[in-house]
Amino acid sequence: MSIATRSLPRTIGAHAILLTYTAIALFPVVLVIMNSFKSRAGIFGAPLTPPTPKTFDMIGYTTVIGQGDFIHYFQNSLVVTVGSLFFVLLFGAMAAFALSEYRFRGNTLMGLYLALGIMIPIRLATVAILQLMVASGLVNTLTALILVYTAQGLPLAVFILSEFMKQVSDDLKNAGRIDGLSEYTIFFRLVVPLVRPSMATVAVFTMIPIWNDLWFPLILAPSEETKTVTLGAQLFLGQFVTNWNAILAALSLAILPVLILYVIFSRQLIRGITSGAVK
Amino acid sequence: MAAQTRPKRPFRWHIAVFLAPAVLVYTAIMILPLAGTLQLSLFRNVDQSQVFVGLDNFRTLFGDPNWSVNFWNALRNNVWFFIIHMLVQNPVGVLLAAILSSPKLRFSAFYRTAIFVPTILSFVIVGFAWKLILSPLWGVAPHLLDFVGLKSLFTPWLGKEQYALTALSLISVWQFIGIPMMLIYAALLSIPEEVIEAAECDGITGLSQFWKIKLPLILPSIGIISILTFVGNFNAFDLIYTAQGALAGPNYSTDILGTFLYRAFFGFQLQVGDPNMGATIATIMFLIILGGVCVYLFLIQTRLRRYQF
Numbered sequence: 401m402s403i404a405t406r407s408l409p410r411t412i413g414a415h416a417i418l419l420t421y422t423a424i425a426l427f428p429v430v431l432v433i434m435n436s437f438k439s440r441a442g443i444f445g446a447p448l449t450p451p452t453p454k455t456f457d458m459i460g461y462t463t464v465i466g467q468g469d470f471i472h473y474f475q476n477s478l479v480v481t482v483g484s485l486f487f488v489l490l491f492g493a494m495a496a497f498a499l500s501e502y503r504f505r506g507n508t509l510m511g512l513y514l515a516l517g518i519m520i521p522i523r524l525a526t527v528a529i530l531q532l533m534v535a536s537g538l539v540n541t542l543t544a545l546i547l548v549y550t551a552q553g554l555p556l557a558v559f560i561l562s563e564f565m566k567q568v569s570d571d572l573k574n575a576g577r578i579d580g581l582s583e584y585t586i587f588f589r590l591v592v593p594l595v596r597p598s599m600a601t602v603a604v605f606t607m608i609p610i611w612n613d614l615w616f617p618l619i620l621a622p623s624e625e626t627k628t629v630t631l632g633a634q635l636f637l638g639q640f641v642t643n644w645n646a647i648l649a650a651l652s653l654a655i656l657p658v659l660i661l662y663v664i665f666s667r668q669l670i671r672g673i674t675s676g677a678v679k
Numbered sequence: 680m681a682a683q684t685r686p687k688r689p690f691r692w693h694i695a696v697f698l699a700p701a702v703l704v705y706t707a708i709m710i711l712p713l714a715g716t717l718q719l720s721l722f723r724n725v726d727q728s729q730v731f732v733g734l735d736n737f738r739t740l741f742g743d744p745n746w747s748v749n750f751w752n753a754l755r756n757n758v759w760f761f762i763i764h765m766l767v768q769n770p771v772g773v774l775l776a777a778i779l780s781s782p783k784l785r786f787s788a789f790y791r792t793a794i795f796v797p798t799i800l801s802f803v804i805v806g807f808a809w810k811l812i813l814s815p816l817w818g819v820a821p822h823l824l825d826f827v828g829l830k831s832l833f834t835p836w837l838g839k840e841q842y843a844l845t846a847l848s849l850i851s852v853w854q855f856i857g858i859p860m861m862l863i864y865a866a867l868l869s870i871p872e873e874v875i876e877a878a879e880c881d882g883i884t885g886l887s888q889f890w891k892i893k894l895p896l897i898l899p900s901i902g903i904i905s906i907l908t909f910v911g912n913f914n915a916f917d918l919i920y921t922a923q924g925a926l927a928g929p930n931y932s933t934d935i936l937g938t939f940l941y942r943a944f945f946g947f948q949l950q951v952g953d954p955n956m957g958a959t960i961a962t963i964m965f966l967i968i969l970g971g972v973c974v975y976l977f978l979i980q981t982r983l984r985r986y987q988f
Contacts, residue, residue, distance in 0.1 A: 527712075527958045
């Protein structure tokens with residue numbers, strides 16, 4: 401190892417920079433969560449101290465849970481995210497398998513066609529998507545969101561998954577063919593289990609922008625029935641501008657599930673990024 | 680495409696079956712609407728029917744003061760938004776990645792995880808949390824500046840026309856710094872040990888090793904980050920919308936193409952929504968993004984030397 405470059409001041413400097421930036425990155429999150437457990441006087445009197453028995457107050461949370469229909473919004477977000485994720489992974493893996501496994505005319509062209517969507521954001525098609533959804537009666541349904549997010553997630557999923565499927569051994573697949581397995585069985589029984597780790601990576605990449613999206617829920621499904629948690633939080637925050645307890649509690653409630661999921665999956669996500677999945 | 684698959688062998692249906700769902704959904708929900716949007720920009724609604732008007736909508740957008748003032752303002756702001764990202768996000772991302780990737784650094788997994796946290800949060804959380812922090816009502820920002828003796832520098836940044844856009848750009852940088860950091864980190868880790876050892880044998884260590892050996896090797900990754908930033912910035916909407924509302928205040932000083940598109944297409948307050956003008960703005964955004972991607976693919980990527988190990 402490069403001992404020549406190691407020295408104590410250098411190490412301390414490195415840690416100092418990283419610690420400073422970690423503090424900058426986490427400070428707003430910690431600040432919001434900390435103050436959400438305080439009374440109004442505590443929030444304004446001493447914003448930078450953790451809640452003490454004197455300033456501790458759950459009034460923000462009771463307001464949020466009493467007012468907003470957050471559980472319902474949460475369910476909507478969950479349905480949309482899980483639904484889109486399912487279709488992105490299933491359709492994406494199938495297309496990736498076709499592109500990486502078989503040689504046929506137009507293979508490269510098809511790959512390029514599907515890759516187009518990696519660079520061109522689907523948001524630019526919004527005007528016509530809304531018309532399409534109005535025409536097919538899908539406005540204010542979760543189906544509309546699932547369809548849009550499936551289309552949005554597919555290009556990157558196909559691209560990443562076909563890179564990984566090329567690495568699956570040909571011998572294995574041919575052995576399966578000799579044993580008389582159909583192409584479908586080979587895909588579902590042999591290939592999919594082998595690329596499961598990379599599918600998890602794709603899942604994390606696909607999930608975050610869907611869960612956090614505000615644009616399409618705002619335009620395609622703004623009704624009370626179909627609001628997602630992101631849109632619900634946005635409207636709620638707009639209504640309660642002066643009720644700081646409620647705002648801070650709502651923000652904390654929005655942060656926590658994502659944060660918990662992230663802590664569970666962060667290893668997967670970071671391994672996915674650093675393993676060269678995105679080139 | 681799959682329908683053309685007609686080699687000498689019998690038609691291989693399974694290829695079509697594997698491709699069909701993805702291609703159908705992608706074409707129906709993304710490609711056709713995209714084409715439809717481009718097409719809509721050439722039409723105008725006259726007496727309840729769509730009339731072909733050629734490039735009239737673009738002329739309105741660039742020339743008619745009702746539209747052009749806002750449009751050029753949004754475009755200028757968007758360019759500034761992008762410049763801040765390139766100047767702050769990428770250098771800081773490279774710096775953090777370079778430090779993180781040094782061998783034997785302890786707690787590097789912790790730092791990585793922590794610095795990436797803002798990236799996974801939604802814009803609604805980020806926009807509002809920063810709005811609260813920078814709010815003069817709450818006083819967190821002046822309080823913090825007081826610690827370092829700079830309290831006099833504080834002004835309500837988000838409420839002042841001359842600072843609001845820069846402040847929002849920096850908030851966006853804060854949120855997305857994890858992405859360049861991770862991609863550069865991955866690129867740095869993939870530099871083989873032998874190259875570094877060879878450099879050390881030649882007496883190149885420390886900073887000069889970074890500039891002369893590592894930086895040239897990670898240039899392709901920096902190129903990718905730049906184009907990802909470009910596409911993301913010219914498509915941005917959510918942060919401005921959550922922090923400043925659809926009117927992108929104060930006085931449109933934080934208006935970017937995304938918020939301008941939203942107001943034009945969907946209407947806001949007194950303004951009535953106009954799908955055709957919305958489509959026109961979307962077309963301009965499409966052309967800008969396409970232009971950027973082409974510059975990257977044909978001018979930058981082909982000139983970057985890639986090293987195979």
